[in-house]
Structures are given as C-alpha cells and as structure tokens.
Amino acid sequence: xxxxxxxxxxxxxxxxxxxxxxxxxxxxxxxxxxxxxxxxxxxxxxxxxxxxxxxxxxxxxxxxxxxxxxxxxxxxxxxxxxxxxxxxxxxxxxxxxxxxxxxxxxxxxxxxxxxxxxxxxxxxxxxxxxxxxxxxxxxxxxxxxxxxxxxxxxxxxxxxxxxxxxxxxxxxxxxxxxxxxxxxxxxxxxxxxxxxxxxxxxxxxxxxxxxxxxxxxxxxxxxxxxxxxxxxxxxxxxxxxxxxxxxxxxxxxxxxxxxxxxxxxxxxxxxxxxxxxxxxxxxxxxxxxxxxxxxxxxxxxxxxxxxxxxxxxxxxxxxxxxxxxxxxxxxxxxxxxxxxxxxxxxxxxxxxxxxxxxxxxxxxxxxxxxxxxxxxxxxxxxxxxxxxxxxxxxxxxxxxxxxxxxxxxxxxxxxxxxxxxxxxxxxxxxxxxxxxxxxxxxxxxxxxxxxxxxxxxxxxxxxxxxxxxxxxxxxxxxxxxxxxxxxxxxxxxxxxxxxxxxxxxxxxxxxxxxxxxxxxxxxxxxxxxxxxxxxxxxxxxxxxxxxxxxxxxxxxxxxxxxxxxxxxxxxxxxxxxxxxxxxxxxxxxxxxxxxxxxxxxxxxxxxxxxxxxxxxxxxxxxxxxxxxxxxxxxxxxxxxxxxxxxxxxxxxxxxxxxxxxxxxxxxxxxxxxxxxxxxxxxxxxxxxxxxxxxxxxxxxxxxxxxxxxxxxxxxxxxxxxxxxx
Ligand code: NAD
Numbered sequence: 001x002x003x004x005x006x007x008x009x010x011x012x013x014x015x016x017x018x019x020x021x022x023x024x025x026x027x028x029x030x031x032x033x034x035x036x037x038x039x040x041x042x043x044x045x046x047x048x049x050x051x052x053x054x055x056x057x058x059x060x061x062x063x064x065x066x067x068x069x070x071x072x073x074x075x076x077x078x079x080x081x082x083x084x085x086x087x088x089x090x091x092x093x094x095x096x097x098x099x100x101x102x103x104x105x106x107x108x109x110x111x112x113x114x115x116x117x118x119x120x121x122x123x124x125x126x127x128x129x130x131x132x133x134x135x136x137x138x139x140x141x142x143x144x145x146x147x148x149x150x151x152x153x154x155x156x157x158x159x160x161x162x163x164x165x166x167x168x169x170x171x172x173x174x175x176x177x178x179x180x181x182x183x184x185x186x187x188x189x190x191x192x193x194x195x196x197x198x199x200x201x202x203x204x205x206x207x208x209x210x211x212x213x214x215x216x217x218x219x220x221x222x223x224x225x226x227x228x229x230x231x232x233x234x235x236x237x238x239x240x241x242x243x244x245x246x247x248x249x250x251x252x253x254x255x256x257x258x259x260x261x262x263x264x265x266x267x268x269x270x271x272x273x274x275x276x277x278x279x280x281x282x283x284x285x286x287x288x289x290x291x292x293x294x295x296x297x298x299x300x301x302x303x304x305x306x307x308x309x310x311x312x313x314x315x316x317x318x319x320x321x322x323x324x325x326x327x328x329x330x331x332x333x334x335x336x337x338x339x340x341x342x343x344x345x346x347x348x349x350x351x352x353x354x355x356x357x358x359x360x361x362x363x364x365x366x367x368x369x370x371x372x373x374x375x376x377x378x379x380x381x382x383x384x385x386x387x388x389x390x391x392x393x394x395x396x397x398x399x400x401x402x403x404x405x406x407x408x409x410x411x412x413x414x415x416x417x418x419x420x421x422x423x424x425x426x427x428x429x430x431x432x433x434x435x436x437x438x439x440x441x442x443x444x445x446x447x448x449x450x451x452x453x454x455x456x457x458x459x460x461x462x463x464x465x466x467x468x469x470x471x472x473x474x475x476x477x478x479x480x481x482x483x484x485x486x487x488x489x490x491x492x493x494x495x496x497x498x499x500x501x502x503x504x505x506x507x508x509x510x511x512x513x514x515x516x517x518x519x520x521x522x523x524x525x526x527x528x529x530x531x532x533x534x535x536x537x538x539x540x541x542x543x544x545x546x547x548x549x550x551x552x553x554x555x556x557x558x559x560x561x562x563x564x565x566x567x568x569x570x571x572x573x574x575x576x577x578x579x580x581x582x583x584x585x586x587x588x589x590x591x592x593x594x595x596x597x598x599x600x601x602x603x604x605x606x607x608x609x610x611x612x613x614x615x616x617x618x619x620x621x622x623x624x625x626x627x628x629x630x631x632x633x634x635x636x637x638x639x640x641x642x643x644x645x646x647x648x649x650x651x652x653x654x655x656x657x658x659x660x661x662x663x664x665x666x667x668x669x670x671x672x673x674x675x676x677x678x679x680x681x682x683x684x685x686x687x688x689x690x691x692x693x694x695x696x697x698x699x700x701x702x703x704x705x706x707x708x709x710x711x712x713x714x715x716x717x718x719x720x721x722x723x724x725x
Contacts, residue, residue, distance in 0.1 A: 115137055
C-alpha cells in the first residue's frame with residue numbers, strides 16, 4: 001500500500017498491480033487535488049518498482065469508474081488563477097503520459113460510467129474493457145458544459161479515431177455511449193458482462209501483451225483519415241467551420257470552436273505540443289463566462305432541483321404503483337408511456353375505448369421504434385405495453401393511487417371528470433391536472449380533497465421533454481407536493497415547483513419571448529431578420545415558427561382572460577404591441593398558425609412549413625427599417641429574464657435553480673446563458689450592467705423593459721441571483 005488512500009495499490013504475486021480508484025468519503029472519484037497527488041505518487045512508484053511489475057489494471061471501487069473534473073474547482077477559476085489551472089492540468093497530463101509510456105501493459109477495467117476525465121484516464125491505458133451494466137456510460141460530455149476534454153481527450157481521440165470521427169463521434173456533441181455502443185465506435189476494445197470477467201480479461205491482456213504500446217507511440221503511426229498536411233484532407237477543411245456553424249446556429253458557444261481548433265492544430269504537431277495546445281484552449285474556456293453559466297445550470301442547479309431541494313421536508317417518500325391517466329390525446333398518450341416505461345401500472349381512460357386504444361397506440365409506436373433501434377428488447381417492450389390498460393370505464397380506475405388528468409382545456413369538463421373519478425380511485429390518491437393555462441386553485445374547487453390536488457405540467461413531446469412543472473394551488477398540502485415530487489422522479493423527469501399564477505412560470509415567460517418577436521414584425525422589421533435573431537441568440541426554435549406551432553388563437557384566449565381578470569379587479573389593461581399583430585393575423589387574414597394551415601409561415605398539404613408568408617412584408621414590413629441585431633436578440637432574452645425576476649418578486653418562483661433549470665429544459669431558453677436568472681448574473685458588467693442595458697431597452701422599446709425593484713435592490717447590494725440553501 002502507498003500512503004495514498006484515493007488510489008489503492010494492490011499487487012499480486014504475479015506482478016500485476018491493480019490501482020483501485022476509491023476517493024474516501026466521496027460517492028464518486030473526481031480529478032480533485034487528492035487524486036492528482038495520489039496519481040503522481042502512484043506513477044512515481046510504478047516507475048521506481050517497474051522491474052517487479054508485469055502490468056497495471058486501473059479500476060474503481062465505486063459504482064462509477066471515474067466522474068471527471070471537479071466542477072466545484074473549475075467554476076471558481078478566474079483569469080487570476082488561470083495559470084495555476086494551466087500548470088495543474090499539464091502536470092496531470094504529463095503523469096498520464098508517464099503511465100502510458102511506462103513500458104508495461106496498462107488496462108482500464110471500466111466498471112461503470114467513465115465520462116469526461118474518466119474516459120480520458122481510460123484513454124491513457126493501452127487497453128479498455130467496459131463492464132456492460134445499465135449505468136455504464138462512456139464519452140466526453142464536456143462540450144455540454146461549455147468545456148473541452150482537457151485531460152488529453154482531444155489529443156488521444158484524434159490519434160485513435162482520426163480528426164473527423166473524433167469530432168463527430170466524441171468531442172463536438174458529447175455523446176454518452178453504452179458499453180456495447182462504445183465498442184462499436186472503437187472507444188473501448190472489449191466488453192465484459194461481469195466484474196469477474198472484466199478482471200479476467202484485463203489479466204489476459206497483460207499476459208498476452210507484455211510489450212503493449214499506444215497506437216500513437218508505435219513507429220510509423222499515422223492519424224487515421226489524415227491531417228491537414230495531406231492535400232486530400234486539406235480540401236475538406238473549409239467544411240469544418242461551416243458544419244460547426246450548423247451545430248451552434250451561430251449562437252455564442254465557444255466550446256465547439258475551441259475543440260475544433262485543438263483537434264486540427266494538435267493533429268499537426270507532436271504529442272507533447274498537442275497536449276499544450278489542448279490545455280491552452282481548455283483554460284480559455286474554463287475562465288470564460290459561458291462555461292460558468294453552463295456548469296452552474298446543467299450541473300449544480302440541476303443537481304439541486306433533482307435532489308429534492310423543493311420537496312417539503314419530513315414527508316415519507318412514497319412510490320406510485322398504479323396511475324390513472326384521464327384523456328388519451330396527445331399529452332395523455334405521452335404521459336401514459338412515460339409512466340409505463342418507469343414500471344407503473346397505467347389505466348388510460350378516454351370517452352371511448354376506441355380513443356383509449358388509439359392513445360395506447362402511441363406507446364406501441366415508440367416501443368417498436370426503440371426495439372428497432374436496439375434501445376430495448378422485445379421482451380421489455382411487451383412488458384411495458386402490458387402495463388397500460390386502455391378503458392372507457394370509470395370503474396377500471398379502482399385502486400389507482402395517483403391521477404393525471406389531460407382532457408381538453410376546459411374548466412367545466414375538468415371539474416366533471418374529477419367528480420366522476422374521485423370516489424373510485426384510492427381514497428388518498430394524488431390528484432393532478434396537466435392543464436397548461438387554467439388556475440390550479442380554481443380547478444381544485446371541483447374536488448373534495450383540495451389538499452391532494454395540484455398541477456403537473458408536462459411538456460410536449462412527453463417522452464423527450466425532461467421537465468415537469470409542479471404547480472402548488474392555494475390549498476395544496478405539503479404531503480401532496482412531496483408525493484408529486486416523488487412521482488416525477490419516479491418517472492425519471494426533472495421537477496420544478498412553482499406557486500399558482502396565470503401561466504405558471506414556463507408558459508408566462510415563454511409568452512414574453514413570443515410577444516417580443518411578434519412585436520418586432522409589427523414595428524416593420526423584416527420577419528426573416530426576426531427569425532435569424534432568435535436562432536443566433538441560441539433559441540432552439542425560431543420565434544415566429546414557434547408561434548405558429550402553438551397557434552395564434554391561444555395567446556388571444558389567454559390574453560382575453562387575463563384582461564378580464566385585470567379589469568374585474570378595477571385595473572387597466574396595458575396591451576402588449578404584439579396583440580395588434582396577432583389580431584390582424586387572425587381576424588383580417590384568417591391565419592391562425594400551423595394547425596389552421598396558415599400563419600406567419602405557409603404550409604404545404606402535409607403541414608410542412610414552406611416559407612414565411614410574403615403577405616407579412618406587404619402588410620407589416622417598413623422597407624429599410626432596422627434596429628441593431630443585438631437589440632433584437634436582447635429584447636427576446638431580456639423580456640424573459642425580466643419576467644422571471646418579477647415572478648420571483650411575486651413569489652410564483654421560489655428558487656433560482658428552478659428558474660434556470662425550468663427555462664432551459666422546458667421552454668428553450670438558450671443553453672449558453674445558464675438559464676433565465678443566470679443570464680442576468682453572467683451579463684457583461686454583472687447585475688449593474690444588466691440594469692443599465694434594461695433601462696436602455698426600456699427607453700427605446702417600451703416600459704416593459706424597466707428593471708423590477710428586486711433586480712435594482714440586488715444590483716445595488718452587489719448580490720447575484722442564487723439560492724441561499
Ligand atoms: P387532446 O385534444 O390531444 O386530447 C384530449 C383528450 O381528452 C381527447 O382524446 C379526448 O377524447 C379526451 N377527453 C375529453 N373528455 C374526456 C373525458 N370526459 N374523459 C376522458 N377523456 C376525455 O389534448 P392535449 O393536447 O393532449 O391536451 C390535454 C391537456 O394537456 C390540456 O389541458 C392541455 O392544455 C394540456 N397541455 C397540453 C400541452 C400541449 O403541448 N398540447 C402541453 C401541456 C399541457
């Protein structure tokens with residue numbers, strides 16, 4: 001044993017050293033300082049005792065193999081500490097290089113997930129064997145956090161797979177592969193089905209390859225597919241930035257650009273220089289704002305949200321066994337599938353058995369696709385489908401311990417449906433509505449047990465969208481809230497919790513994005529520029545095309561209801577400039593969106609979007625009227641971020657993490673921002689910079705950009721939006 005406890009040294013009498021990664025007190029191994037120190041010490045010892053060693057196996061005592069870089073350290077890096085990061089990264093890489101050039105066979109026995117730094121460590125071994133367990137995931141997902149694999153991952157994957165394959169299969173999209181898929185793509189050499197087999201195969205490799213070398217250290221090694229020095233390869237080089245642009249849509253994501261540069265530049269130099277180049281690009285990303293935004297949101301905030309920070313304390317966790325899904329339309333069918341996939345019994349009820357069976361047909365379609373793609377077995381698919389019982393009979397809901405209602409968006413109908421079933425389901429069943437616009441408190445008035453009632457807002461398509469917005473009505477009890485939280489986790493979705501309010505959080509905030517885009521058309525700005533501005537700001541859907549998808553009559557109905565409520569309370573409705581545009585589109589031109597066959601876009605007979613409606617230019621566009629492109633983008637981003645602050649002020653939102661995660665996973669707020677509130681934190685000049693810019697926009701485009709009091713207060717105090725948990 002060495003003094004290190006992070007890496008355990010176990011040597012058998014045949015001279016095989018097993019290095020067991022086992023960071024004490026941590027649930028996973030990460031590249032923290034303790035690991036770096038232990039790793040350096042272990043490599044020193046391997047070199048010193050080399051003569052008595054036949055080979056080395058790297059494996060882990062945790063459920064995962066190795067989790068990668070320590071993000072807690074990385075998010076704190078500043079330009080002042082950049083040099084330390086550079087030195088530390090390079091030192092670690094040099095130690096990994098010493099391991100692979102030790103002159104003894106080194107095998108990675110990957111016993112679970114090896115992502116990012118974990119896979120990079122495995123790449124520094126001559127042979128990689130992955131245990132085929134459901135938890136095994138292999139790849140370099142750094143790009144999804146605005147980073148690049150800075151542990152030699154670019155240098156080695158390029159030398160292993162070639163520039164194009166390394167970029168496309170590993171680096172630019174951050175794919176995570178199962179053990180078998182990783183083998184198919186050449187990321188690992190072998191797969192094992194048990195831990196014993198894993199270790200036996202590792203030993204067998206050592207026995208058979210006493211002189212093991214990395215491919216790139218063998219004489220005459222050439223990078224597969226060539227390098228920019230080869231004329232044939234060079235001819236394709238200009239396509240790389242173009243493809244990159246296609247991936248990012250022109251949005252400000254620096255990571256893919258740096259990855260591309262590190263791969264191409266690194267392929268033209270020796271291994272050592274390539275490591276330095278990779279480190280330089282890595283440090284540049286780690287010190288930049290985008291990586292901080294993305295790490296905050298996609299790692300820390302997501303962890304906060306999923307770990308139950310929003311779940312009431314002290315309520316015993318409970319699992320749902322049998323769920324009633326009311327309404328087998330688009331949403332109900334998707335919800336039934338998500339529940340059945342997670343192992344719940346589902347009773348799917350509609351007005352007729354025919355409708356219900358049709359709803360189940362959606363699951364049949366998804367299962368068939370999953371089997372065809374090898375993502376599941378026929379047996380598992382059959383079992384999933386057997387868990388869904390379609391029906392038109394209320395009596396079949398007996399014994400359901402949760403209800404998720406997804407019938408038409410109609411208050412009276414929803415009340416009626418709950419009345420029908422309340423006495424039939426389990427006496428303490430959780431009662432949820434998937435309404436997208438109706439107030440939960442009003443809906444709850446239709447049931448007897450109002451404390452057990454809440455909103456469970458899924459997003460379409462349910463099988464793909466990871467978010468569920470839980471809406472707490474005025475009378476919703478803590479017990480129900482906790483159970484809803486547990487249900488959402490049980491079906492493997494991410495729950496955010498908000499208080500009841502018109503449009504809740506997600507629908508209300510995305511409404512501002514849509515309104516802003518539509519308002520710009522009304523001002524006479526070229527519609528194609530509006531779409532371009534949304535795309536280049538990083539929105540996954542262009543603003544006018546999204547408006548068409550949602551239908552133009554929907555915001556009208558919501559607005560009419562909101563207006564009535566304001567006026568009934570004695571207030572005056574101040575119209576958004578988008579309203580007049582929507583009214584004209586619907587009333588004057590009869591264009592209600594894609595479902596009506598015509599909207600801001602034209603559609604062919606199959607409902608496919610063809611082009612922007614030329615009438616927009618005729619009726620709205622003022623030729624030559626332009627505003628700065630940055631203003632167009634920031635009007636959309638600011639309108640959403642400012643409303644999120646107002647929602648915090650109003651107490652609809654109670655957590656910054658919920659706001660960030662909800663905006664990213666539910667309504668397509670651009671990922672590089674780190675979410676609606678992190679966008680404000682990370683804005684150039686921080687909160688004061690954001691306030692100044694909001695005032696500028698308010699002056700130019702309307703009072704709706706006036707910074708709310710909470711934002712001003714935080715800016716003055718030098719605070720940011722964070723959860724004090
Ligand atoms: P849909 O029109 O596709 O389906 C509604 C289904 O409810 C139909 O199959 C209908 O036959 C059935 N139904 C009507 N009365 C019923 C009754 N008495 N008992 C049982 N079933 C009955 O609608 P959808 O798009 O699935 O929306 C359903 C709900 O989900 C609505 O409240 C909607 O606002 C909400 N929602 C929709 C979306 C979306 O993107 N479409 C997103 C979030 C929430």
